[in-house]
Amino acid sequence: MPLLKSLDVPPFWLAVFLFLAWRLSFLAPGLGFPGPIPDLLAGFLVGGGLLLMVLAVQQMRRHKTTVHPHGESAALVQSGVFKRSRNPIYLGDMLLLAGLILWWDAVLAxxxxxxxxxxxxxxxxxxxxxxxxxxxxxxYAAYCNKVRRWI
Structure with a gap:
């Protein structure tokens, strides 16, 4: 059971969804996103997602609080990217997933x-x-009133 608990973290779920998206890209190879725009957008989404995650982790480290989703927070981070989103790391994960789906032409994903x-x-x-x-x-109630869950 400890192995299953250690796997229950967002990077594991992101890896599962990325694998599924990558596999789905082979099911309909002719059904893609034509032109250079999707690749450009994919680059912005992947780069933006990674940047968002890095900036959020830096803020959390600066406030000496955990990045582990099951851990106990030592501080409520409200600065940096947390001024715009209460969940910038998860938002970054979603941008990364969407960007790679575009990159792989995985319409079905x-x-x-x-x-x-x-x-x-x-x-x-x-x-x-x-x-x-x-x-x-x-x-936290005041923070929720000021900042949306996602964007």
Missing amino acids: LPLVPLFLWVIERRFVLPEEDRLRRKFRKQ
Whole structure:
């Protein structure tokens, strides 16, 4: 059971969804996104997603709090990218997934993006929000009123 618990982290779920998207790219090779625009957009999405994740991790490290989704937060981070999104790392994951789907011309994999969002929200976001709500009470309520969950 400890192995399963250690696998229940967002990078594992992202890897599963990326693998599925990559495999789906082979099912309909002629059904793709024509022209250079999708590749350009894919680059922006992948690069933006990675940048968002790096900036969020830097903010969390600066505030000396955990990046582990099952860990106990030492601080409520509200600066940097957290001024715009309460979940910038998960948002970065979604941008990365969407970008690679475009890059791989995996049209059939597009429904994986909202499915990934649903899994991440249920497995990680809602439990994290519950822990933050209990620990930081008024401060977290004010933060939720100022900053949206995603964008």
